[in-house]
Amino acid sequence: MNDKSDLNNEAKIEAIVASVKELYGDKEKEFKKEGKVIEDLVRLLQEKLEGRYEIIKAIGIGGSAVIFKVKDRNLHNFYALKLPRPKAEKQILIDSIKNEMNILSTIKHENLISIYYADELDYTKNNGKYPYYIMDYIEDAQDLEKAIKTKIEEVNSSEELNSLLEWLANIIFGVAKATLCLHKNNIIHFDIKPKNILIKQETETDIPLLSDLGFAKFIKSEDRNTNVGFTLFYAHRKLRAEYQHGSSKNKISKEMKYNDFEMIFDIFALGKSILELLSIIYSKFSRISRFIYHFAYLHLMACRMLDGENMTLSQYEKNCKDFPDICFFFEEWRGLNAFDFEKLKYNNIEEVIIDLRKLIFPNALIRNIPELDVHFPSRIQNSLNKSAPFSQRMKFIVDHPIFLRLKNIPQLTLVNTVYPTANHNRFEHSLGAFEKCCDYVLALYKDPYNPLFRQLINEEKIKAVLLASLLHDLGQYPFAHTIEELYKVLNHENFTQEFLDSNIKGDIEKTLKMIIKEFWGISIELIKNILIPQNKEDLIFGLLHSIIDSPIDVDKIDYLIRDSINCNLPYGLSIDTDRIIRNLTVIIDKSGNKTRFYIGLYEKAQTAAESLIFARYMLYQSLYWHHTVRSYKSMIKTAIKSLDISKVDISESTFIEELKIQIMNNINIDENKVLDLIQENANDFGFSLIEMVKKRKYFKRIFTIHDKPTTSSGQKTFLEKYTHVLLKDEKKFKEELEKIIKKRFNQQYDTISISKLDKKTITLSEKRKDNLVEKFEKNNALICDYLEPSYGAKDEIKIRLVILPKTLSENDSRINNRISEVYNNIHYNLMNICTKGRVFCTPKIRNLLFRILNYDIILECISEAINNIA
Known part of the structure; x- marks a missing residue:
């Protein structure tokens, strides 16, 4: 009986060793060196695991280890066993396995391989100890590179390609979550790459498992050196310095101080991995892939993961020669290069996960920001044939006395002398600009071709730009535009900034700053920075500012239409607002040796955008710069210039201070109060001019x-x-x-x-x-x-148009934008005519x-x- 059992055991060992030899393939010399030791180790494993696990066969081999399939004799479940290869540098491999065992035994995550048992073998022939561990077994396991190549062969249409990219986004999401788990435990993987990502096939979905943590290291605040390993192609520049080749051309090891470890190394490697996978897809579907939203989104993400170390075209071509077996994809995105990505790069893996969530769960934004929900039950009717969501937290702002003061500020001061029905106010306009901003944000977020807005603008900044649109005129006061022509210090935008910091409280005993912080969860500084960007080079705040101030901003869209309606003029009603909103996109402007982002349009909306130009021109001619309007403005300016500085207690500076006090402290300030203040300080001629204005008698x-x-x-x-x-x-x-x-x-x-x-x-x-x-x-x-001349934007932003990507051919370079011919050639002439x-x-x-x-x-x-x- 025992002899028969021994024969069966020998036969099993021979079969297992044969399965190992098969995995070595054409590497016969390596097997001759390692095969006998592996056979001895298998015998030791059989003895060690007897009664609990049965070794079935070898199922995988890598540079550092052999993987065996084992069966739990009690639970009848299958697992995988990892054993280091007996190579010449076996101590490095043994240390690697021990390190992996140590890390995996301390953390658990659905996207990380789990360890169920760990031990080591005493191999007396060379006084060695071989650690091993038992982990998850994945049936028909494929790494991510093989999986994507397999799936590509099944793709026969753009719809199926889109599904593949959706699948890839979910896989990367899982890997990013696993990486976050490591980073939260102060662990760096050091070797993230497609071959170290295993795909576990489930009934409903595939689950990625980040594996091979042999190079992983705990982050320590120590100045001493340790040996780190990584794969050269996926390594950050800081890792590449002073390295030594490992057992293969791309396996690298080097001495490095613990203090020099950075989590960006893993983010960089994940970005390079995404680019490699996109390259595999692009090689087969170059004609259509770059215009598919998920492809563009993942490509942009990958470029932002490279820590501003993005390759130029010449570097790209050199790398293609250095790594002929690896697929490359461009590390620039629609003209954005390393200089730009230095400003746009990810700083941690949490930011990567947030952007992946936006891609996979696009409607989550509406759940978190009810003001964007077109079906929100509480609404306010402030525009013609259009209502807007009206949340409780928005009501807190609208009911605040600082915002209510806008009811006393006419949108068009004294214009009712010419147009008797022009009695609307800044309160109405501010609500209208907010409503348009909600539409703009949704359109940009759901842009079907350009993912820049969705990816770069987080939830916090979306709330900030919505509030910036609502509060952009908070500092307006009667005759503001006339007075600030003379005194920049009395610019209404400066008062907006001051009101945002004001200590005035409303019915709920809170200041605006408190309401915004408590109920909106954002800092008032964000809003102020959108209204008046502190750094002109900031790409993100420049983009958000353009929603508030540009040739097609929400402010202009609202007041051109609102003023037309209230003055019974047809011009603003000719603007095709819906078409403009449906075709909004983000412009990447590389002119002038610097990069800027601002809102623009797809070419489909060219006529609609240009209708805004003509409407604006006609309203300036017939309304804003009507000769009677200009007469009273000139009279007021002349009266202010006549301040009687001969009076002991009156001077230009004291007038400015008095007006500041009135604006900031008098919630009920109106036209007459401002006119009275000017009249009190003016000389006789100025006094008579203001008296005429009060009686509506103009020069x-x-x-x-x-x-x-x-x-x-x-x-x-x-x-x-x-x-x-x-x-x-x-x-x-x-x-x-x-x-x-x-x-x-x-x-x-x-x-x-x-x-x-x-x-x-x-x-x-x-x-x-x-x-x-x-x-x-x-x-x-x-x-x-x-x-x-009033050209409509302070920063010389122009109306730029982009061709719809789906209309471009494979080799078409016209993805860059162009300036609207009407804007460039006619708009300036029209405003000069005004x-x-x-x-x-x-x-x-x-x-x-x-x-x-x-x-x-x-x-x-x-x-x-x-x-x-x-």
Whole structure:
């Protein structure tokens, strides 16, 4: 009986050794060196495991170990047993297995191999100890590289390719979670690569298992050296320095200080692994793969995982020669290079996981930010045919007294003199801008071709840009745009920043800052940085700022439409807002030797975007710069310039301080309060101007200077000359013009025949003449107005258009954007046309002035004054 049992045992050992030899394949010399020792070790294992485990056969071999399939005799489950190979450098391999055993015995994770039993064999023939351990067995195990190659062969359509990429995203998600588990336990893997990621096939889904932790190390705050190992191709630059080749060309070992360990090494290796897998896919599906969203998303992620060490094209070509057996993929993304990725790189594996969650669970954003939920039950109707979500935390802000003050601030101050129905306010506009911002964010997040916004903008920054749109006009006050033309310190944007920090509390006894922190979970500094970016080179804040301020921002979209509706003008209603929103994307602008991100459009929305340009032009012509509107603004500016500095307690600086106090402390500030403050501090002429404004009596236009193209010789246009002298010395020019006009008036008046006028008419005319001359002598007859062109964006951002990627051919390079021709060639000319110079006069003398002086004479007077002052 015992003899028969021994024969059976020998036969099993022979079969197991034969299975090992089969795995060595054509490496016969290696098997001759190692085979006998492996046979002895198998015998020792049989004895050691007898009664508990049965060795079935060898199922895998790597550079450091042989893997055997074993069966639990009690539970009848299958497991895998890992044993180091008896190579010349066996001590390194033994240490590696011991290290792996040590690490895997301390942590458990669904995406890491689990250890169930560990021990070591005493091999007396060479005084060696061989550690081994029993772990998960994976039926028909494939590493990730083999798995992706197998799956590619089954792909026959773009839909199936998309499914493959979705599968790959889930696999990478699992690997990233396993890496996070290691990092939380202060462990670096050091050798993440596709061949060390095993795919466990389950009924519903495949589960990735990060394996081969032989090179893994605990992070320690120690200055001493230790031996680390890695695979050269996936190694960070800091690891590549001063290395020695291991048992194979790519197996590397080196001495390294514990203090120099960085978790970015694993992130870098994972990024290189993703690029390798994408290259395998691209090699078969180059025509369609780069335009599939998941492919673009994973490619961008991989580039951001490389710690700003992305290869240039020349480095890429060299690496292809150095590693001919490995698939390469480009480490630049749509023009973004190492310099850009230094700013966009991942800092930890948690950030990688967050971005993978966005890809795999795209609707989670709406659950976390209810303001983006189009089906949110509580809503507010603030725009024509459109309602917006109205959450409780938003209501806390809208009901705060600082925000409620916007109900007293007209959107179009005093314009109701010309358009009686223009009675809407900044409160309505702010809600409208918020509503549009919600639409913009959703459209950019769901951009089907460009993953930049979804990947770069996290939940915190999305909430911040929504609040920035809601609060962007918080510092507005009556006549703000007119006053800030004179005093930059009174810019409404500065007051917005101050109000965000204000200690004023609302009904729930909280400041705005407290509400935003407690209920929105973000810092007020984020909002302030979006409204006024502190670093012009910051790509992410530049992108978010462009949603608030750019040629197609949410602010303009709302006010152009809202102002048109409230003024009964058709122009803003011509803007195809829905088409603009559906085609929003992120522009990568590489012009000017620097990179910028801002919002742009796919070409499908070109006409819609350009309709906004024309609507804006027509509203500037007919509404914003209407001559009556410009008249009262010029009167107010003139009154402010007339501050009576002769009074002991009044000066320009004290007026500014008084207005600041009114704006910041008077929640009920309105037009009349600002006008009263100006009037109190003005001289007699300024006082009378404000009194006229209060009574809605405005100076009348007597001359308009239109823009004309610059002459071929480069000489200044008449408008440019006029503007130049006003900027040089407006007061002096006005006095000179009044003197010249008075002189010409007297000359012309004396030449008029009065033979047909009766005595009463002559008497009236003389009185009016005396009144006119008196006005001119006191230098309060005229007001000169000029405008700087308003091009619609402070940072010279243009409307840029991108071709839909799905329309591009395989070798098409037109993925780069272009500037809208209408914006570049027509928009600036249109806004220059809006820019006019105007001369206004007091209404009491206008009719008489026009009876005596015609257009040509007034033109001559202006020309003479310009020449005298220039």
